[in-house]
Amino acid sequence: MPDVFVISDCIVSPLGLTTAENFDQLLENNSGIKEYEDSSLSEDPFFASLFGKETGPLNDKGESKYTHFEALLIQAIRTVIENSGIDPRDNKTMLIISSTKGNIGLLGSGSVTPELQQRVALHTSAQLVADHFHFVHPPVVVSNACISGSLALIVGKRMIDAGHCETAVIAGADILSKFILSGFQALQAISREPCKPFDMSRNGITLGEGAAAVVLSGKNKNADDCKVLGAAVGNDANHISGPSRTGEELAYAIGEALKEAGKTSTNVGFISAHGTATVFNDEMEAKAFALAGLSASPLNSLKGYFGHTLGAAGLIESIISIRSLKQGLVIPTKGFQRSDFSAPLTICDTLLKGNFQYCLKTASGFGGCNAAILFGRS
């Protein structure tokens, strides 16, 4: 199988407009999570990582015909196109967009007209974004709950593997809305304070807004471009909103990703876990990592910095992991202090320097889905 390289990446979040800006903020232990009082989003105060109302560079260049959600995607894609020098008009280039709810915040108090129904659709947003850059083929939209970002990356890799394209631009985003916040509040899944992934006193998620983009290519551009070595997706077949009790399905996906990469669990330098900080998710992941033979690999969750960015999470966190590989710096798990898992784990709670060759990114989501990706340095 030919190599698939990540030749460019960009994170657009409340912590910064580029990957470097975001990574530097993480190194300084800064989080985008703050407490908000905003009755348009929630009756009660809540913690979240949100963009400010004035989002500077996103609003110039006459982008008012785009919603905030679309403007975020455009910002991220623009950066990776400029940095990689690819031509989106190329016939062998595809665009894949990942999001869970897109423009659902457009649902207001009025009735839903056919025009609003069309406007709110993910394919509408994706086509607007594709047209902005003159991508030739219809964009592929992945909407698969919280694994969307990872899955979109996996789809891009597989399309390149199979020779259906030479370059894939993968971009994902999600923004906060009353729709999303009220739902997680109704499920009592929102943490009372900034989330604490893998901590024994964790009690829920903190939502976050964000966007990210990567360019995948069969050819590397820079000497230090990382590769997407292996990936797998699976389903718990257990529950639609709670994870597996055993973690064996995620462990299976991890095993398959490693197998595709020709590696074993001992090769994994560190793990960027999904780590949403719900009691059940983190417990399931702990079991899965132990089952997969990864108890000794340092793991982190980045949700304490970005919040849970839903459709962007898999991409944002993969990008940070790739930078960690390149710089030999694993980011600690903000919000974590102590754990009490029955399975042994190595949870990263301080900045970890080292020479890491491979890292594993995992994600899980509603509908019982799991995804695992192995990245490696060239």
Place this chain on the structure above:
Amino acid sequence: MIAGQVVQKNAMPFFENKKENLSEFLLSLYVFAGLNYPRFYKMDDLCKLGWLASEILLLGNLQPGKFLPEETGLVLANANSSLDTDLKYWDTVKEEPSPSLFVYTLPNVLQGEICIRNNFKGESAFFVFEEFNSSFMEKYVTSLLDNNRLSVCIMGWVELVRERYKAVLFKVEKEKGENPIPFTIENINKLFQSANE
């Protein structure tokens, strides 16, 4: 395929009920097919539609024990995601947001329901396209089968917004069974078009 209150299996008429509205139609199909699955009553309409389509697709077809759970998966798509339930959920937000509706405001939960029912633990993916994109779906499903990620894949389109719906599912396998139809974009399109609107 299920569309316009008509159900067809392998291009043969299976069931029809022109008199009822959507909910009643789906329930009458459930009863007609002799199904017994209490979870059905908890599902939202999109899941009911997709789940019923998968049940009819698989009726007597998927020999138990023939495939491992990890070898079976789903690649589905639609145009409006979970909008039908999104709107119903949004209605509840005015008074008391409903958690049981909120869990259905993601289109891939439909796949979750089918996976739970059939113990499918393999690859699944949900895509959103303005129209059924047989070109992409054929390529993606083929790559899953060719690379042995799956031995059997349920692929198709499950679309439902406010009483307008169309579900077309295909069972795609590596092995040729009886009367196989080659998995090509042309054949997919032909079969897809033949479902009524």
